[in-house]
Amino acid sequence: MKITDVKTFLVHDRERPSRNYTFVKIYTDEGVTGLGEAGVTGRELAVRGMVESFAPILRGMDPTRIEHIWQTLWRGHFFRGGHVHSAAVAAIDIALWDLRGKVLGVPVYDLLGGRTRDYARCYCHVQQPGAGHGPRGAIDAMVDYAKGQVEQGWQFIRFGAGEGSRQGAEGIYEQSRAVRWTVEAFGALRDAVGPEVEICVDFHQRTTPPYAIELARELQPMRPFFIEDPLRAENPSEFAYLRQHISVPIATGEQLPSKWDWRELVEQDLMDYCRVDLCICGGLTEARKVAGWCETHYIEQVPHNPLGPVSTAACLHFDLSTPLFAVQELTWRPDILADIVTTDMRLEGGNLYSGGSPGLGVELDDEAALAEPYQMAGTHILRREDNSVSDW
Incomplete structure (x- = not known):
């Protein structure tokens, strides 16, 4: 079997107009295809360009040599690394694992050693951008939504620090105000959902050490x-x-593009949960190496996943086959891009199940994808009240 072509599909999300998805599809001379997805939201055009530069290298290669292809794409050039490079490699790598599973007639989690659990428990985002009037109204809207999610069976919820203070339409992020709002919001959530529901708070790298x-x-x-x-x-x-200075558990790492970037965090035990992003950090091949490294330090996996159905499927197979797994971030829902990407995943009460189809259980309709072309999203930059830049 040989790779005959590699194509990138940039697909606009109708329901979330500020978002585009980067899907990469690998074609072979035997008609079997594989599907992957890249991260780095807002850099879709750059990732497409990187994949196009890889295409001549990939054509004619044996798609079953997944590790060899990974090493070729990473080390075969003098200039290497960075988020765009690693995201392009990630999408190709995920597609190769999907293709391999289809060829062998087994789900990807079987290729990764088999299931270590029956499902992946997930957390949902409960903040409601633009909802409510003023900072307190934003908290009330978030609490109402969270209560509804818990009633549906979700046992893990997440919100962003300061995201209802004045961030919304004004784009203002002041740390002191964000701290006060976040404490009030967490207290309201805890009172509403009770002690059994787990609450995650994303500081989103916006706090300096004293405020953190x-x-x-x-x-x-x-x-x-x-x-x-x-x-x-x-x-x-x-x-x-x-x-x-603190004793609460720390989760981090969603921006790290390769295993080398994890060294200090893992070896010095500077985190409790690993937020590896499969669609940025080199795909399943690289993420598995990071997870194995973390296992020696008893660090559980909480994969970053604000993306689409292919990323979600890859995360699910990773979660099912990884011994030390805590919870999966999930913004995807079964109706998102359902006419473009079909999946065998099933979401029940905050738990995500695989249907056990060969590969990742995902298929892209090429024509439907082309019918939802990429749309340039507006740039969103947070600022402080003095108009200086705040971390996004």
Whole structure:
């Protein structure tokens, strides 16, 4: 079997107009195809260009040599690394695993060692952008939505720190105000959903160390499941300073593009949960290596996944086959792009199940994908009140 072509489909999301998806499809001379997805939202055109530069290398290669292809695409050029490069490799890698499973007639989780659990428990986002009037109204809208999700069976929920303070239409993010709003919001959520439901708080790298410490200490008595990305990703050693001052669990890593970037966080035990993004960090091949490394430090996996159905399927097979797994981020729902990408996944009460189809259980309709072409999204930049830039 040989690869005959590699195509990138940039698909606009009708329901969420600010979002596009990057799907990569691999074709073979035996008619079997594989489907992958890339991350790095907002850089879809750059990822497509990278995949196009890989296409001449891939044509004629044996698609079953997944590790060899990964090494070729990563190390076969003098300039390597970075988010666009790793996201393009990730999409191709995921497509190759999907293709391999189809050829052998088994789900990808069987290729990864078989299921270690029956389903992946998930958390949903409960903040409601634009809902409610003012900061308190945003909290009330979030609480109402969270209660509805819990009634449907969700046992894990997540919201973003400060995302109802003045962030919305004004695009203003002041740390002190965000800290106060987040503490009030967490308290309201805890009162509404009770002690058994787990609450995750995403700091989204917007807090400097002093504010991250202040907020983490304020939240600690209310028992967050974890705080996510309390600091920026450029300097992982700063998490050592954070560790000295807080005791709540830390989840981080969604921006890291390769296994080499995880070294300090893993080896120095600077995190409790690994937020690897399969569609940024080199695909299933690379994510499995990161997970194995984390296992030696008893760090559980919480894959980052704000993307579409193919990313979700890849995460599910990863979750099912990974021994140390905690919970899966899930923004995808079965009706999203259902006419473009079919899947065998089943969502029941916050738990995600695989249908056990060969490969990842996903199929892309090429013509339907072309009918929803890429649309350039507007740039959203957060600022402080003095008009200086705040971390997004």
